Amino acid sequence: MRQSLGRPKDGIISNSPNLKANNLNIEKIIKEIVNKPVNVKNDGMCAGIAEKEYGSLKNCNNGVFLGIGTGIGTAIFIGGKLEESIRSAGHMIIERDGRRCNCGKYGCFEAYASMKTLKTQVRERLMKEDLSSKQILELLQDRITLEHLDDIISEYIGYLAIGISNISRLCSAEILTIGGSFVYYKDILFDRLQSELDKIMLPMEKEMTKINLAELGNDAGIIGATLI
Ligand SMILES: [Zn+2]
Structure with a gap:
């Protein structure tokens, strides 16, 4: 392999x-x-294994786990089985001549849609480089700050939706589960993501794939590691 x-x-x-x-x-x-x-083992894969065993992907044949955090980890299940040979979706290019990714390529999915990218942009806009993740979450819970950052959130959601739409179609996913630190920001981001997906996906694609959040939260990776 x-x-x-x-x-x-x-x-x-x-x-x-x-x-x-x-x-x-x-x-x-x-x-x-x-x-x-x-x-x-890879942390995204461990988290996906846990969600398949105990969480949001439990009863599906074709399913995708996307761990959105520092990067974007992926675990893909086809016919109920983990496809270990499928590479991480984080480094598929979604923007020509786009931002430089840590992997050395330009325009990778995770250079636009990881939580690290979102947090970096928030810090830059607010000119506060030392903001912790917890402080950023609290700031985004404030309506006026959120409005000030609306273009950043909107761009982030736009790219995230493109990636999700591509992956779920390629894998004929019945369920695509989002985990990683994204789940801490679900109240701010998840409804907007669903609305964006409604705009860009075909009716048949929307019918085929349910998008949900990791039931095991950001602990899925730890739980999955115990199953290996
Ligand atoms: Zn990359």
């Missing part, structure tokens, strides 16, 4: 743009510290 970007094989991370790790034997390093057997 070919190894995907950021998906460890034999305990080695070959290339993780966000961790800035290349050919890092993380299994060996952790094993030396904890002195116990260690099994290394």
Whole structure:
């Protein structure tokens, strides 16, 4: 099986743009510290496995888990089985000559639709580089601040919807579940995302794919790791 970007094989991370790790034997390093057997898996995949076993993807055959956080992790299930050979959707290009991504390409999905991207843009607009994620969430709960940032949110939602629409169509997904730190911002972002998807997806696509949120929240990755 070919190894995907950021998906460890034999305990080695070959290339993780966000961790800035290349050919890092993380299994060996952790094993030396904890002195116990260690099994290394991609976090997005772990979260998807947990949602398939216990959460939002439980009863579907074709389903997609998108972990939207620092980057965008993906776990795709076809015929009820995890397709480990499908690479992460975070690095599919959705904008020609677009923003530079940590992976080195330009215009990647996660360069527009990760939570890290959204938070960076909020910090830049408000000229407060040291805002924590919690502070950004509190700021976005204020109606006047939210209006001030409306164009940023609108652009973010637009790109996120394009990516989701593409992935769900390609996989004939019955359910596409969004997890990662996006779930903390669900009250601000999820209704807007649904409205945007309503605009850009065909009626048959909307009928085919239900978009929901991770039932296990941002803990899905930890729970999934225990299942491996
Ligand atoms: Zn990329």
